[in-house]
Amino acid sequence: MKKTLGCGGQMRSIGRLYVEHNDVRGRNLGSGKFGSALRNEGYCVTLLHRDGYLADGSPPNKSILASVRASGAPRPPYAYNGPMVAMREVHPEDYADIQLSDFRHLMDYLITYASTDVRESVPDLQYRAPTVVRGVKICCDGEIKLHASEPFVSIDVRRSTRTNLSSIQGESNSPISALLGIPLNFWKDPSAEFHVNPPGWDATQWASSNQNVAFMMMRTNPSDPSWGWAPLYWNHDIGNVWVVREDGQDLDVREVAMMCHFARFKLQRMFEDTIDSKDSTLQDRKRVLKYITRENMRAFWEETGGGEAVRSHDDLSD
Known part of the structure; x- marks a missing residue:
């Protein structure tokens, strides 16, 4: 029976x-x-x-x-x-x-179960479950303006959350982060809060705009016709994005801030020069790739004021 x-x-x-x-x-x-x-x-x-x-x-x-x-x-x-x-x-x-x-x-x-929630990390927390890793939330324009958030926020990401996000969105690896020696996985925050401009939004960019993420997703194959461009999925309606290290280790928020600053304000211009110039060659593109090192990233961070530069560029309150 x-x-x-x-x-x-x-x-x-x-x-x-x-x-x-x-x-x-x-x-x-x-x-x-x-x-x-x-x-x-x-x-x-x-x-x-x-x-x-x-x-x-x-x-x-x-x-x-x-x-x-x-x-x-x-x-x-x-x-x-x-x-x-x-x-x-x-x-x-x-x-x-x-x-x-x-x-x-x-x-x-x-x-x-089936949750894709994350929470902000507690810096002095003495115990975290071994299935939890520290990641970073890269905040979109709406999050920064409406919630007065920092551009980069440390978060705790459970293994079940990573599994669920991977099954829904797949795993998007940042080509720029791989060249900088720390391959990162990116997932869009499933929340739809900023995918439609909220009431009171008066900025020129969409609330879901997230240029820090878009430039981290620039394609880096020098022979690819889409060299220097982010895939459409990472160039439109982005919102907040959760980032973890591919190797499963904790990710430092300062590391992500440096990478994004380097990609957005240095590498983007270098990629653009090779795209716009009619005389650009494959060797020019390879020289750009050769420049993408941790040493050059840190030097650019120090040269441009680091954290202060990040906050000023992402201040959308005016």
């Missing part, structure tokens, strides 16, 4: 959601539900639910909504409808008494 979870005499097939890892706290509950069964170690928290709860008219689960709010999140990023039962599963369909700590693991999972 097929197992069911229903009410009022209506029979519904059961689905299962398995929580084997707490990405928020960097905790493995076991070595994998099925693998651990052979060694009698580890466990998972299993959430039983109606198999078609998103389409069968089941109402939102108010207990889950209340628990998520009590955990500090306004709502889960994913819908959870109908009756649900959480159990501690130690072998396939072999159960033990659930513990209060399991409730914490379940709430962390429900809050972060």
